[in-house]
Amino acid sequence: MNAYRIVSLVLLLLLGAVTVVALLDVGYIGIFQLLVDSSAGWQVFVDLAAALILVLLFLAQDARRRRITFWPWIVATLLLGSIAPLLYVLVYGYQPPDTEH
Numbered sequence: 001m002n003a004y005r006i007v008s009l010v011l012l013l014l015l016g017a018v019t020v021v022a023l024l025d026v027g028y029i030g031i032f033q034l035l036v037d038s039s040a041g042w043q044v045f046v047d048l049a050a051a052l053i054l055v056l057l058f059l060a061q062d063a064r065r066r067r068i069t070f071w072p073w074i075v076a077t078l079l080l081g082s083i084a085p086l087l088y089v090l091v092y093g094y095q096p097p098d099t100e101h
Helices: 003-036 039-066 071-080 083-092
Strands: none
Touching: 003 039, 003 083, 039 071, 039 083, 071 083
16 A cells, blocks of 8 residues: 555545534535635635645546546545545555656
8 A cells, every 4th residue: 555545545534534523513515504604614615626626637647547437536526525536546546647857
């Protein structure tokens, strides 16, 4: 198991625990409601969206190299947030592209 998978597993367990608590407390829609109620929530939402877009760009490149259908991972990311890219790395691993100089 490489470092990417180990870190992804640890983060997935932590995020999963926090997500379960949040879902039990406010529900799926409630999580988004808290984000749109203030400018601070909007900032967190835009920051998370920017980070996830960058992650998806890297993972899309990885999926193309492996010839993996990637659109389900995009849909999963829209529905589950960071959980989906973490699962992708756990399932497939991640290998940075070979650098050509």
